[in-house]
Amino acid sequence: MRIRGASPGEWPATEAEAIAAQERLREAADLTGPGPAPDEVRTVAGVDVAYADGGGLVAAAVVLDAATLTVVEESVHAGHTDFPYVPGLLAFRELPSVVAALEGLTRRPDVLVCDGYGIAHPRRAGLAVHLGVLTGVPCYGVAKTPFLFTYEQPGHERGSWSPLTIDGEQVGRALRTRTGVKPVFVSVGSGIGIDHATALTLRLTPAYRQPETTRRADHLCRTRLASSAP
């Protein structure tokens, strides 16, 4: 898929620049409307990155058929990053390689699912917001561990959820994807509402806590990194 505006020319080099860029980005997010309903979603793409020592990395994008959860297409990109991991600035570390992996796809998926957060973020500009704005593809995030918000434990049953709150504002949901298993944290990025994001996530989790999209992408980049290690 082709991605516009991914020019590395004005990529932030410092934390201050990155934070300023996020303040502007949050204005660009499309947080209106429900976005595509699960039944309208034909293909879903998952993205993930695996890191080596010294900045080496492999990014992967995997497109699944939303109905059968079958792999339709895969793309990997081996590269590196100089941006360190800083809580709140994950996007600047992962985005360039993720975009490169997405550009290797021949199709434009209907929805994008990534690791980490969307608006459940200190500046409402998590990785899913960046990706959604940059690609124009409806995008949301599914994270495994809590970040900067408060929430009540959702019900024990698969499908139950509770709101994620920052200063009284709802920024996502703690969603139980498997009965009796720790919840995941869903927050929208751009182009899709939390209801459809929640419903789609449940369709993507027939057997495991994490969405199949994430599992496939994780396995792909991890395997590729291992087989290319020194």
Add this chain to the structure above:
DNA sequence: GCGACAG
């Protein structure tokens, strides 16, 4: 004031 903090 200090620490914690998606991956």
Add this chain to the structure above:
DNA sequence: ATCTTGTCGC
């Protein structure tokens, strides 16, 4: 994220 042994359960 990554580094790691054994262990419980289907």
